[in-house]
Amino acid sequence: MPVGINYTTYDGLREVPAFDPGIDNDNPPSPVSDLRKQLSRADGIIICTPEYAFGVPGALKNALDWTVSSGSFSGKPTALITASTGGENAHEAMVKILGAIDAKLTPETTLLIQFVRSKMDSSGIIADPETLQKLQSLADSFINLV
Template identity: 40%
Template sequence: MEQRRYIILGISGSLRKRSSNTRLLSFIEQLLPEGTEFRQFDGLAALPHFNPDIDGVEAEVHDKVREWRLNVQEADAVVICTPEYARGVPGSLKNALDWVVSSGEFVSKPTAIISASPHADGGAAALASLKLTLTMMTADLPEHASLAIPYISKIIEQDGSVSEPHMVSLLCKLVRSLLQAVSSK
């Protein structure tokens, strides 16, 4: 019997080209078991501002919104890795999430959430805000699949590798928890 291949969608809350959060997603991809497909969605900047007046009107929904929804829909699980801006979730990430509230792509979707920050709290306020939003959207947030990473610039290398063994261990635990949630569906 052939084992089912899982699709994991990575979403960086940062639009910066050399973002620590985006590089961290690339490291997480390396932690996934063979046969798992990792797709990184990089279209947050192309999404129009959320407008509930056109959200339910298929003819008016932007092509980039359809693409975003399809990416989430096709994924078996999602990993969101975000910085913290002004003690919250970056606007581009929140905008993307607003586009999938009513369409329901995150309903029961196993989702891991990470905030990574150069500050001591690791972006804990952004992580709490993201968790609140995803809980309202009824995403499946597995135990041990939430992590705030402080001092990210000290532990992530230019190639995206993580140099701190304890953090690698925590990321492996996060990946195991997420995959366990996927396999139990």
């Protein structure tokens, strides 16, 4: 991210309880209100996910389900990175899910990185020049969208 862009990493996924429409109201469990508060404060959101068992990881999907009624993603500039071995299924599903919750997503703010482990160095940093370039281009598009 360029200088002047502040970002935080959301670290609460494992605290978010299983979605339950019976308690999906204005006074939800505190990890859910914290998630909604953090989303509402953000000018834009970057989601980066692997694929598990040919789908979106359950914890991520669960958290997104809590944002349907709150409209937290509605009109919110969003970037999606699926970084996995294959990842096509999760990526396709995430584009649909983000569409359903009205996130502001464009083809330029989505990126599927396949065989991601082969594109990282031993410390987990992306080392593949083509992937780096794609990430930079996604970041530029995302900032423009914001």
